[in-house]
Amino acid sequence: MKLSDIQARIASELGLKMTYMDVRLLVDDLKLTPKDVDVPKPVSSTLETASTAQPPPAPRASAATPASQPATAGPASSVSVQVDQIARPGAVVSGKVKFSDGNMAEWYFDQMGRLGLIPQQPGYRPPTSDLQQFQSLLDSELSKMGF
Secondary structure, three states: OOHHHHHHHHHHHHOOOOHHHHHHHHHHHOOOOOOOOOOOOOOEEEEHHHOOOOOOOOOOOOOOOOOEEEEEOOOOOOEEEEEEEEOOOOOOOOOEEEEOOOEEEEEEOHHHOOOEEEOOOOOOOOOOOHHHHHHHHHHHHHHHHHO
C-alpha cells in the first residue's frame, strides 16, 4: 500500500485523521516498508532507449572531495568555470571562475537573479573577452543543471 492508502485506511477503520507526515513517521517508527507496484517496461522500448541513451552523468562529489564541476569551452578556452555543489549563503547557485590571466574569482546568482563576481585580488577587473567567454560557459553549465 502507498502511504496515502494507509492514511485513508487508518481514517476509515480507526476514525483517526492523520496527516501524511504523521503516517510517514508512524510507518518509519514501526519499521514498515510500503511496497510500490513495479510496472514492467516493454522489452522493445528498453532496447531502443539503451541504444540511444547517452552516458550517465558523472557522480556527485562527496563531502570529502571538492564540491565543484569544472567546465571549459574547448581546447582553445582560456577561461574555466566551476559550479559549487552547495551554493554559498544567500545565493541560488555559485562557483568559481579562472580567467585567462590566471586570476580567480568567485561568482554567484542571488535570489533576485543578479550575477555577482568576487575577485580574489581586490579591484581586479577581468578582460571583456574573458567576461563574454565566462558568461557563455556559465550559461551552458547552468543549462546542463536545469537552471
